[in-house]
Amino acid sequence: MSFSRFVKIALLSIPLVAPTVMADAIDVETLAMGGFWTRDDQLRDIGDQLLYGKASFFDIGFIYTPVSTQIPLKSMYGEHEGFAFRHHIAGMSSYPLGDNSFMSAMLWFERSGWDGEDFLLFPQYTDFGLVRSVTTWGVAYTNADVNYSVALGMQHQNVEFVGKVFPHENDSLLYSWANLRFGRVSAQAQFHRTHFRMFRLALNLEDRAVFGGASSGLWTYMPNIDATFYKRELDGFDDDFVRVNWEQNLWAQRLYAEVSYDFPDDGFHSAALKFYPDPSRFFSIEMTCLRRRAVADDWDDLMFGWAVDLAILRIGYNAANEYDHLFHARGTWIAEIHFNIESLNDMLFAKKGRQAAPLETQQVKRKNTPDKGSSTMPLTAPAGESTKTITAKGIRYEKAGNEGGK
Amino acid sequence: MRTSFKLLALVAMLACCTVLSGCLSHWFTDTSTRLQIENRTSHVFIGLDIISEDGSSVIPWVQDSLEPGERSRVFEADFVGTFNVQIKYAGWELYQYECGVILEGAPHGYVLAKSSNEVVAENIDRKRELCSVSTADPVVQKGDFEFVGGSVYLVLTENEDGSTHLQTK
Numbered sequence: 001m002s003f004s005r006f007v008k009i010a011l012l013s014i015p016l017v018a019p020t021v022m023a024d025a026i027d028v029e030t031l032a033m034g035g036f037w038t039r040d041d042q043l044r045d046i047g048d049q050l051l052y053g054k055a056s057f058f059d060i061g062f063i064y065t066p067v068s069t070q071i072p073l074k075s076m077y078g079e080h081e082g083f084a085f086r087h088h089i090a091g092m093s094s095y096p097l098g099d100n101s102f103m104s105a106m107l108w109f110e111r112s113g114w115d116g117e118d119f120l121l122f123p124q125y126t127d128f129g130l131v132r133s134v135t136t137w138g139v140a141y142t143n144a145d146v147n148y149s150v151a152l153g154m155q156h157q158n159v160e161f162v163g164k165v166f167p168h169e170n171d172s173l174l175y176s177w178a179n180l181r182f183g184r185v186s187a188q189a190q191f192h193r194t195h196f197r198m199f200r201l202a203l204n205l206e207d208r209a210v211f212g213g214a215s216s217g218l219w220t221y222m223p224n225i226d227a228t229f230y231k232r233e234l235d236g237f238d239d240d241f242v243r244v245n246w247e248q249n250l251w252a253q254r255l256y257a258e259v260s261y262d263f264p265d266d267g268f269h270s271a272a273l274k275f276y277p278d279p280s281r282f283f284s285i286e287m288t289c290l291r292r293r294a295v296a297d298d299w300d301d302l303m304f305g306w307a308v309d310l311a312i313l314r315i316g317y318n319a320a321n322e323y324d325h326l327f328h329a330r331g332t333w334i335a336e337i338h339f340n341i342e343s344l345n346d347m348l349f350a351k352k353g354r355q356a357a358p359l360e361t362q363q364v365k366r367k368n369t370p371d372k373g374s375s376t377m378p379l380t381a382p383a384g385e386s387t388k389t390i391t392a393k394g395i396r397y398e399k400a401g402n403e404g405g406k
Numbered sequence: 407m408r409t410s411f412k413l414l415a416l417v418a419m420l421a422c423c424t425v426l427s428g429c430l431s432h433w434f435t436d437t438s439t440r441l442q443i444e445n446r447t448s449h450v451f452i453g454l455d456i457i458s459e460d461g462s463s464v465i466p467w468v469q470d471s472l473e474p475g476e477r478s479r480v481f482e483a484d485f486v487g488t489f490n491v492q493i494k495y496a497g498w499e500l501y502q503y504e505c506g507v508i509l510e511g512a513p514h515g516y517v518l519a520k521s522s523n524e525v526v527a528e529n530i531d532r533k534r535e536l537c538s539v540s541t542a543d544p545v546v547q548k549g550d551f552e553f554v555g556g557s558v559y560l561v562l563t564e565n566e567d568g569s570t571h572l573q574t575k
Contacts, residue, residue, distance in 0.1 A: 078489030
């Protein structure tokens with residue numbers, strides 16, 4: 001390593017610690033598969049949002065990896081230095097149609113991949129980069145009286161640029177999706193043209209205060225379970241599988257356990273223990289365990305990681321979410337600068353929040369502070385006495401007969 | 407007032423990080439390598455390629471032909487990182503000694519000899535059985551090399567045993 005290179009790396013490493021530059025490379029096959037998981041992630045998010053029915057939601061964020069050696073790309077030619085990126089923006093807006101019916105419009109957008117330079121809007125498109133965007137949009141009708149939602153929409157995957165080392169893929173994929181919710185039971189399906197691709201059944205049995213349910217008690221300890229059937233092809237062969245997620249409140253909607261399991265062959269996928277200091281979910285700390293396996297090589301191990309979410313900044317190290325959604329990036333600190341907020345009636349909370357953020361209910365009370373606006377005070381005197389007006393500053397007036405002094 | 411100013415400063419700093427994230431790294435890192443090669447071996451250099459691990463795919467990079475002592479033009483490519491490199495020389499040729507017996511004096515298992523029987527005779531103690539070898543193909547050396555991006559000047563030098571190696575300068 002030349003001296004100038006050392007200086008470059010050292011300068012850029014200041015904000016992060018040493019393991020950052022020693023990360024494992026991501027491989028081209030995983031990167032090429034990224035679109036599959038992005039599409040699923042967006043539909044899963046939409047399914048979650050439609051539970052809230054008439055809510056409005058906004059979410060923006062991007063992964064920030066400052067060093068080009070942090071997430072290199074492993075191709076058949078060697079290891080390329082550059083940046084894995086994932087930018088997203090999402091929004092849902094709801095309008096009342098009548099007394100109890102609402103119309104929602106939603107748009108989810110993500111641009112992800114790998115490129116030689118990091119960027120916000122204009123990629124470099126280096127020879128070995130891959131820039132892909134996924135857009136999901138739709139409209140929903142919610143009836144709050146009967147408590148059901150119907151949503152329909154489309155999903156586009158566009159490949160802006162594919163480098164020389166990636167498997168060939170279609171440059172444009174168009175999917176359609178539908179989501180039907182009745183109470184706390186949702187069903188979701190996705191199609192590519194007329195071909196069925198995915199079906200998800202979700203039971204969100206946990207009671208949430210933001211729905212008008214309880215904020216404590218037995219019903220808040222009910223499980224949230226979803227099972228997704230994925231129609232997938234690998235190397236021209238059918239590789240269908242079912243993933244089951246179980247989310248369980250362990251303590252006061254602040255501590256949750258999550259388990260993810262793949263049927264029929266793959267078995268345990270991941271588990272997580274998540275702590276939300278407040279049920280509005282603006283902040284969280286999570287510890288995760290993810291099973292990594294390569295069937296062909298007969299290789300299997302467990303990866304432990306953690307992440308901290310501080311409302312606008314998420315930092316993770318080997319966390320399952322980053323591994324799953326950032327092309328199996330591991331062995332490095334990954335920072336995501338993001339923000340999401342949801343409003344329902346007069347409540348504000350973060351994505352999948354269970355209760356309104358406490359800032360909504362706090363009332364600031366002044367104690368023992370004179371009210372400056374009423375320094376001139378007309379006094380109603382008892383019968384027989386004339387009405388007096390006293391103008392005073394800093395003097396407390398006590399009316400005769402009252403227990404004053406408060 | 408003071409608190410809001412601090413908050414504003416924090417937001418501004420964050421905004422700078424956010425907006426400049428696409429630019430900051432460009433001040434320090436290069437996304438392509440501009441490569442120039444000087445040939446200090448006694449052989450004629452005919453090319454440098456990036457080759458896949460299994461050898462099935464080759465991306466030509468430097469395609470100048472260099473006599474000993476010459477230097478190439480500058481070739482730019484998007485290779486920053488560590489790659490499998492192959493360097494081709496024309497100064498040697500593969501030599502088929504006789505079917506079944508072949509010399510193995512060159513680096514990395516390639517069967518090399520200068521086209522004179524004397525050289526062949528000197529190395530004959532390292533012979534082994536091998537039947538299918540074509541003649542007069544370029545001599546190829548392979549290995550991993552780290553390209554750091556920006557301008558890279560590589561010097562090809564020759565070891566005492568006749569093999570060559572790459573050196574940055």
